[in-house]
Amino acid sequence: MNRKQFNEGASLQYNKKSGLYKIYRFALIYGMRRALVKALGRLRVGKITRFVVSPLSFLRKKNKFISVVGCGQFTYSTSSFFLVQKLGNCIDACFDLNADVTNTYAKAYDAIECVKFDEVLERDSTKLVYIASNHASHTPYAIDCIKKGLDVYIEKPIAVTFEQLEGLRYTYSQSKSKIYVGYNRPFSKAIIELKSKMGDGPLTLTCSIIGHKLDADHWYREPTEGTRICGNLGHWIDLAIHLIWSKKETPPTALDIFIAYGDKNNFDDNLSVCFSSDTGDLIVLTMTAREEPFEGISESIVFQQNGVFAKIDDFKRAEFQVGPKKIIRKYFPKDVGHEEAILQPFRKKQRDLNEIFVSTELMLHITDMVRETKHQSVFKFKG
Ligand SMILES: NC(=O)c1ccc[n+]([C@@H]2O[C@H](COP(=O)([O-])OP(=O)(O)OC[C@H]3O[C@@H](n4cnc5c(N)ncnc54)[C@H](O)[C@@H]3O)[C@@H](O)[C@H]2O)c1
The missing domain is CATH 3.40.50 (Rossmann fold)
Known part of the structure; x- marks a missing residue:
């Protein structure tokens, strides 16, 4: 071109x-x-x-x-x-x-x-x-940078296959380089406030996402790029893992996963991924991409745990209820956490990379399910 x-x-x-x-x-x-x-x-x-x-x-x-x-x-x-x-x-x-x-x-x-x-x-x-x-090139580029002793910020996803993930993990374990990752939702003001109110016990998280409508020849659709599960849904899979891992209690050891497909031509476009943990958490992620949203990607999040209830409306507005107390926040500009995620190398707080390795394993497991149009499976976390 x-x-x-x-x-x-x-x-x-x-x-x-x-x-x-x-x-x-x-x-x-x-x-x-x-x-x-x-x-x-x-x-x-x-x-x-x-x-x-x-x-x-x-x-x-x-x-x-x-x-x-x-x-x-x-x-x-x-x-x-x-x-x-x-x-x-x-x-x-x-x-x-x-x-x-x-x-x-x-x-x-x-x-x-x-x-x-x-x-x-x-x-x-x-x-x-x-x-x-492009997604398939993130790991090889990151590995080359780490081998040269450079620090690296990897946009999502950090890997599109289990082999890539293991390669990255191994190279990182042998080096002194730092890795930062572009999963930004945990850095948004709404999620940070939600975490400050969360306690222990099972949680329910539902995320409804209106994604971009992708053309048939968009590069995200190349078979080597890991489907829209790696391209898009990984954000909310990572958010779910982040919230579950924020609890002080022992994390779950296994998830029951169910997927409903709404599009017989593009299985990764309109679908609901639902998983429940052996510690009682329930997560529902629905992505719809039937038309191009004029204002770009849009998402609604509903959360409940013990006495805490939260509704996050596209990271422009949030409502938190803790028992009888109700707090309403408005965010301008819309804050999906991009700024804080991108500036991680210059901030005191960074994401725990092990948590991102876990969320990537789950994302790759769900990617394999979608590639095979599987409806149900069990995911076991590595000990
Ligand atoms: N965190 C977020 O919210 C968020 C949002 C959008 C995009 N992203 C990520 O950012 C990355 C880029 O997305 P984008 O929206 O800018 O897409 P884009 O298509 O606008 O840009 C991708 C660029 O990569 C180039 N490219 C492709 N293969 C390459 C290779 N092997 N080596 C070097 N360059 C190559 C292309 O020429 C293109 O210019 C993706 O990983 C995407 O998932 C993250």
Whole structure:
């Protein structure tokens, strides 16, 4: 794809009135600056991006020590947005398989363009690499970075097969590098407040997710990319594990898993995954993707445990009831935890990687069930 085709493709999504209306609607959710950067990420207009992201940061002294691999929409409009706002002109180098994407990202964030991944590894100035390429490439890139002694931030998922997961675990166990992971929901204000109110005992968690409608040829659908279970549902599988593991009591040893499929053409598009633990927890995750949601992905979460009841409405509003006490929160901008997740390397609190290894094992087990259109199975946690 050349630059012209790329821009034409992007502008189709942001054409005329509907494009402007979309920016307006996104501004109401994310604030004007972030909405503009999301639009610039589609249009790829270069230098102006850095001034929209943070007008003064590029006048600050440069401290370029972060490189990015995969320079698509998420890197452009989300991770780099928060990194540059926090750290200023910090992006050292960038690499994407698509040369136009590398080039437009490099212009936007004043980064060195690499034509091969190895060029990123060879840079003395790079200390930390953010990986947000296609899902199947996350593990091999992360392993190469760790072997070079670099710290690495891996966007979700961290692996799309059990072999990849074991490879990553082993390499990590042999190294001093740090791994950070892009499962962001646990970093949202709503989930942090929920955890502060939780106690012990069985919990019920239901998440209803309206996901993007993906074209038949979207790269998430490539058989090697781990289905939408690795691509999307992994977020809520990870959230469920995170909440269950937040309890002080001994975690469960096994889950009964049930799946209902609503789409005979794409089994991973419209489905409900339900699991119950041998300690009495009940989790229901429903993903629907029949039409493209104009405001992007949208989710509702209902939680109950002992005297605690919570309803989280798309991370824009939450209601907590603890016994008779009722607390209502509104979040502007919408807070799905991206900022805190992306800034983990610079914060005191990071996710426990062992918990993410557990949630990834469960996600891969469910992925295998969906590949075989299985309705029922038992998952046993490794001791
Ligand atoms: N945490 C979140 O909420 C969240 C949200 C959206 C996307 N993501 C993740 O971010 C990553 C990127 O998603 P996106 O929405 O930016 O997709 P995208 O399609 O916009 O970008 C992916 C980019 O990766 C490049 N690429 C593909 N294979 C590559 C390879 N082997 N090496 C280098 N570059 C390669 C593509 O050319 C493309 O530019 C994915 O892992 C996705 O799951 C996370």
